[in-house]
Amino acid sequence: MQYSSSKENHIKAIFHLQESDGLVTTNELAAALQTKPASVTDMLKKLKQQKLLNYERYKGFKLSSEGKKVALQIIRKHRLWEYFLVEKLQFGWDEVHEIAEELEHISSVRLIDRLDEFLGFPKTDPHGDPIPDKNGKLIEIMQVPLSLLPENTPAIVSGIGDQSQEMLELLNHKQIAIGTRLEITRKFSFDQSMELKLKQSPVITLSEPVAKNIFVRYDQ
């Protein structure tokens, strides 16, 4: 089956929202897609009719298992293209999201499987998010927010929560990327800010909102 870009964007956004929230609401989805609640309601009816969505009016909604399958294929495409853009075309990790937002709607399955192979079957995208395999299987990455990492414990940056331009810009400036090794040297209980030691870099300071959006796994 083929779906319009707009439908695919809705499906993908519902998938991401239901990860955290379980049931998704109309206003939530409208906000995520920068559209209006009335437009969302219209689309929900169509997705329901195509059996991609479990939805009853006023009751919230979530993807059917078929809907989830579709979502995972879109996410696979999005993340593989992001990887391509960064690793092959030398884009920065803060420049690829919008382009991948278009590329993810290219329909050919053979294309994406060949791309996967060409890239060497990468496990995660440039933001540390896992790439579903061709069957839609998505691995869970064991990681904790940097804000919960104890002091003096070596860790490796493995993921980013808020991936907005602003956040990625800040991380670029602080020289933090996926794979960066670090260790918290000092935590301040007043504001939960922290000082970090990065391998071969001067000490840096991060605020709590930033630390909550950096995910790490223990080193070794």
Added chain:
Amino acid sequence: MQYSSSKENHIKAIFHLQESDGLVTTNELAAALQTKPASVTDMLKKLKQQKLLNYERYKGFKLSSEGKKVALQIIRKHRLWEYFLVEKLQFGWDEVHEIAEELEHISSVRLIDRLDEFLGFPKTDPHGDPIPDKNGKLIEIMQVPLSLLPENTPAIVSGIGDQSQEMLELLNHKQIAIGTRLEITRKFSFDQSMELKLKQSPVITLSEPVAKNIFVRYDQ
């Protein structure tokens, strides 16, 4: 400026048709796009309004210079993606057209310029067609149809006229590709069919309709 995929498909098709015909007609364009003349008329009005097209009703039409610029950028994208698919993702030259038909509508100019660089600024696509540079400059390839090549004159395949699945399949079978060196050993005046010698291949026979759609340049 950004145009819808449908508009871009119209613009590109007009460009190709006017290459040969000068002025393009409504029915011609409808046939090329597998759509109806009434739909074409609707689109022509929109393209005219956007000053991409010189059009007066019942009089035929052709692209404005702005329209040509737009067309060349779409063609650039189409051909660079085809090159990528064949050279990097190992697709056959008979498998890439449809996928490129979608990829050509991805809007990012930076993406296409980076792709061009990644590919090493190729001059022609997998079918021998020249790739416009970032300014839309298109080189002319000096070539003649194989049907006009004299006997016993070494030549190199440089382009294909009819690029339909059927034609490319036939050429695959005959082991003819862009860059293939060949020489006509015998021409039959009865039907204009010919026998060819390919480097390290048995002699093959081609009919006139095929020979008219293979373009060659003289070897050396």
Added chain:
DNA sequence: TATTTTTTTTAGATTTGTCTAAATATTATT
């Protein structure tokens, strides 16, 4: 040139995706 045929355009519908404004349902607050 008159008539027929072909081409092109117009008129009016349809589908998809979006919107605003109004109505209705649900949830929160007195």
Added chain:
DNA sequence: AATAATATTTAGACAAATCTAAAAAAAATA
């Protein structure tokens, strides 16, 4: 529980891209 606030849906409109059927113009032919 009644009322107020919020969330969601419905009603009706609009733009884009397409179509069919009919009208009009141009081209071909008798």
